[in-house]
Amino acid sequence: MHVVVIGNGIAGINVASALLSAGGVSVDVYAAEKHPFYSRVRLPEVLAGAQPPEAIEFYKSEWYDKKGMRVHVGQRVETIDRAARTMRLADGSSVSYDYLVFATGASCNRPPIPGSELAGVYTMRTLEDVASIRASVARHPATASVVGGGLLGLEAARALKDSGVALVRVFEIAPRLLPRQLDETGAALLEKRFASMGIAVVCGAETARFLPASDDPARAGSIELRDGRSFPTDTTILSMGVRSNVELAKSCGLTVNRGIVVDSRLCAGDPRVFAVGDCAEFEGVVWGIIPAALEQASVAAKSILSDAGVIAAGEAVRYVQTVPRTALKVGDVELMSFGKAVLTPEEQESGQYEVLSRIDENFGRYEKFVLAAAPEGSLSSDAQQLAGAILYGSKAHQGKVQKMAGNLVTRAGVEELLADF
Numbered sequence: 001m002h003v004v005v006i007g008n009g010i011a012g013i014n015v016a017s018a019l020l021s022a023g024g025v026s027v028d029v030y031a032a033e034k035h036p037f038y039s040r041v042r043l044p045e046v047l048a049g050a051q052p053p054e055a056i057e058f059y060k061s062e063w064y065d066k067k068g069m070r071v072h073v074g075q076r077v078e079t080i081d082r083a084a085r086t087m088r089l090a091d092g093s094s095v096s097y098d099y100l101v102f103a104t105g106a107s108c109n110r111p112p113i114p115g116s117e118l119a120g121v122y123t124m125r126t127l128e129d130v131a132s133i134r135a136s137v138a139r140h141p142a143t144a145s146v147v148g149g150g151l152l153g154l155e156a157a158r159a160l161k162d163s164g165v166a167l168v169r170v171f172e173i174a175p176r177l178l179p180r181q182l183d184e185t186g187a188a189l190l191e192k193r194f195a196s197m198g199i200a201v202v203c204g205a206e207t208a209r210f211l212p213a214s215d216d217p218a219r220a221g222s223i224e225l226r227d228g229r230s231f232p233t234d235t236t237i238l239s240m241g242v243r244s245n246v247e248l249a250k251s252c253g254l255t256v257n258r259g260i261v262v263d264s265r266l267c268a269g270d271p272r273v274f275a276v277g278d279c280a281e282f283e284g285v286v287w288g289i290i291p292a293a294l295e296q297a298s299v300a301a302k303s304i305l306s307d308a309g310v311i312a313a314g315e316a317v318r319y320v321q322t323v324p325r326t327a328l329k330v331g332d333v334e335l336m337s338f339g340k341a342v343l344t345p346e347e348q349e350s351g352q353y354e355v356l357s358r359i360d361e362n363f364g365r366y367e368k369f370v371l372a373a374a375p376e377g378s379l380s381s382d383a384q385q386l387a388g389a390i391l392y393g394s395k396a397h398q399g400k401v402q403k404m405a406g407n408l409v410t411r412a413g414v415e416e417l418l419a420d421f
Contacts, residue, residue, distance in 0.1 A: 002096070002097055003098065003099045004030065006102055007279075008030075008031035008103075011277025011293040014298070015101055015274075015276055022301075022311060024310055030072045030089070033073060035126075035127055047134060047159040053130075075089055075091070080248065102268065104245040109238070110123055113208075113209060115209045118218065119216075119219040121210060122136070123239075124239070125242075140235060141165055143231075145168070148170075148173075148238065149178065149201065154178075157194070158194075169201070170202065171225070174203065176188070177201060177203065182337065182390060186366050186392045189366055192364070209224050210222070210224070211230070221233070242278065244258060245279055258281055260279050266282075271307070276297050278293065282296075291322050295322055324339075335390075338389060338405055339388030343355075353370055354371040355369070367397065368389060372385045383409070386401075386414075389405070
């Protein structure tokens with residue numbers, strides 16, 4: 001049985017590895033990028049100059065040889081003929097498959113902001129992107145900006161500062177940083193911490209346009225907001241989310257919404273075609289997070305092996321929605337957030353949730369636990385469900401709280417955690 005995987009990111013390489021572990025399977029991985037599998041989350045380390053590009057590669061060539069995994073980098077897939085179970089590469093050659101796995105990942109959003117086509121405005125998704133940004137910073141080290149105060153944007157901002165930029169600003173359209181992961185208390189602590197790093201945060205900031213530099217009309221020299229404020233910027237990173245790479249899937253007739261639509265087996269509608277990771281959409285959700293990519297890779301591999309008769313049908317498992325847990329470390333900032341960490345106004349007024357929290361502003365530490373009523377039939381009368389939590393400023397409780405997430409706890413047990421500050 002021959003399986004072809006398109007994409008050599010974390011989802012693609014892990015599904016290939018899981019397939020090969022079963023034996024009796026040959027796997028070829030095709031990747032448009034010219035680099036072996038590397039950690040995208042570590043790109044800020046390369047931007048900061050803390051690590052060379054090769055340091056963020058996951059595996060040496062010996063690992064692939066031992067696995068028997070053939071990875072073809074710099075080989076873009078142009079078209080797929082699902083009826084013939086073949087695909088054509090950019091060099092004109094044809095490749096056949098028994099099963100095909102889309103692991104095509106995602107690309108950075110690049111909204112049509114006027115002036116964003118000027119030199120000095122980048123996205124950061126690949127090692128090539130990082131090389132371009134570092135070259136820009138080397139030429140113009142005075143100012144830099146990040147548009148988007150999400151996790152990746154904040155890590156990029158710290159990396160720009162560490163790379164030698166004198167003044168770095170983060171522009172966030174929401175009223176606070178990380179609005180989905182942090183409430184107002186946590187966001188205020190985070191903004192204060194970034195200010196101490198020499199990184200300014202501008203919230204409620206909608207980018208209107210980029211203006212040319214006075215000394216070079218081909219290069220962006222300032223960023224103008226909708227409210228009329230203007231700030232100098234020599235190098236800008238747009239960190240405004242990602243979009244699934246679905247063009248190839250759409251061109252061969254697969255069902256595509258935001259991502260490639262899959263079922264609980266990760267099958268993409270064609271019994272010989274599967275999709276995993278940032279390009280896959282399950283029950284209307286495209287997660288775009290590492291835990292989901294790893295879980296989906298395992299499910300897809302077992303689905304293929306079971307379908308092909310390599311393993312027993314009972315060994316295959318179904319995918320269920322990933323429970324998101326956000327962990328961020330920028331410099332010495334520790335943060336974990338999951339579940340209903342930030343309640344909506346309606347949820348706050350519903351009376352269905354209880355919030356317990358503690359803050360120590362002197363040490364920059366904050367913990368918040370959101371409790372919900374236990375499901376019917378729970379044996380303990382004082383049990384509640386840990387529906388969400390924020391742990392800011394320390395990882396002392398992270399391991400324990402991860403095990404508690406979504407499970408039954410007692411109010412006394414949570415109070416005991418808060419007392420251990």
